[in-house]
Amino acid sequence: MPKSWYEQDDFWEKWAPILFPEERWEKAPEEVDNLTSRLGISPGASVLDLCCGPGRHSLEFARRGFSVVGVDRTETYLKKARGLAKTEGLKLEFVQEDMRTFCRADSFDGAFNLFTSFGFFEDIKDDELVAKNIHRSLKSGGVFLIDVAGKEILARMFRERDWYELDGAIMLEERRVTRHWSWIDNRWILVKDGKADEFEFGFRIYSAAELSALLGDCGFETIEVYGDLAGAPYDHEAKRLVVVAQKGKKVV
Ligand SMILES: C[S@@+](CC[C@H](N)C(=O)[O-])C[C@H]1O[C@@H](n2cnc3c(N)ncnc32)[C@H](O)[C@@H]1O
Numbered sequence: 001m002p003k004s005w006y007e008q009d010d011f012w013e014k015w016a017p018i019l020f021p022e023e024r025w026e027k028a029p030e031e032v033d034n035l036t037s038r039l040g041i042s043p044g045a046s047v048l049d050l051c052c053g054p055g056r057h058s059l060e061f062a063r064r065g066f067s068v069v070g071v072d073r074t075e076t077y078l079k080k081a082r083g084l085a086k087t088e089g090l091k092l093e094f095v096q097e098d099m100r101t102f103c104r105a106d107s108f109d110g111a112f113n114l115f116t117s118f119g120f121f122e123d124i125k126d127d128e129l130v131a132k133n134i135h136r137s138l139k140s141g142g143v144f145l146i147d148v149a150g151k152e153i154l155a156r157m158f159r160e161r162d163w164y165e166l167d168g169a170i171m172l173e174e175r176r177v178t179r180h181w182s183w184i185d186n187r188w189i190l191v192k193d194g195k196a197d198e199f200e201f202g203f204r205i206y207s208a209a210e211l212s213a214l215l216g217d218c219g220f221e222t223i224e225v226y227g228d229l230a231g232a233p234y235d236h237e238a239k240r241l242v243v244v245a246q247k248g249k250k251v252v
Pocket of ligand 1: 100
């Protein structure tokens with residue numbers, strides 16, 4: 001069986017400069033300010049960063065005194081995250097595991113999955129498995145936040161092709177909406193020094209109603225929808241689809 005695109009270490013390693021440029025790291029403190037408000041948590045609380053990548057948000061939460069577990073499948077990203085934590089003397093746990101299997105019953109006050117890291121699997125049952133495992137992993141009253149490119153936003157801003165310059169290279173992005181608007185196929189091409197690198201990948205796209213329904217079916221009780229991490233409405237100007245789902249009732 002050939003590996004799925006998200007299981008290819010080469011992809012995450014080679015395209016890391018595109019995915020995580022300096023400006024994206026610089027956004028993490030403000031994003032964590034917003035996350036703490038959306039999740040309703042304070043320092044001392046335990047948080048799960050599901051698909052933590054090189055640790056942009058995990059490290060920032062640890063700096064603020066949260067108890068943090070970051071989970072990701074990609075060893076090189078975890079190595080980088082662990083190295084940065086060591087340099088700063090931060091205590092947090094990074095676990096190499098697939099998001100479909102990670103589960104720690106009743107352990108977290110908040111969990112988050114950021115920057116379009118949900119919907120990678122061909123079978124929607126795998127997305128449900130992830131949501132069910134997170135539901136089990138949260139304490140009662142705990143909150144799960146997912147941040148993806150919502151279907152309504154993609155429909156509004158869709159472009160088949162884009163290109164831009166990046167550190168002396170040219171980056172081309174091609175997109176195709178497939179499977180009756182439930183999936184998006186992407187082709188990235190990076191041209192540098194006369195050589196082209198290319199990668200194809202796809203993921204499921206959710207509308208606000210579809211993602212809310214999935215989380216409801218997986219046991220979450222109160223579900224709210226926002227248009228960014230700062231809590232803007234999910235309307236015609238929304239930039240992201242942010243769904244915030246709570247397990248049971250909040251314990252005060
Ligand atoms: C777009 S990056 C987001 C990283 C991080 N959340 C951030 O905002 O910087 C997606 C991440 O998902 C991870 N990933 C992909 N498939 C996964 C899987 N099946 N289980 C766990 N992690 C996975 C990748 O290794 C990558 O770090």
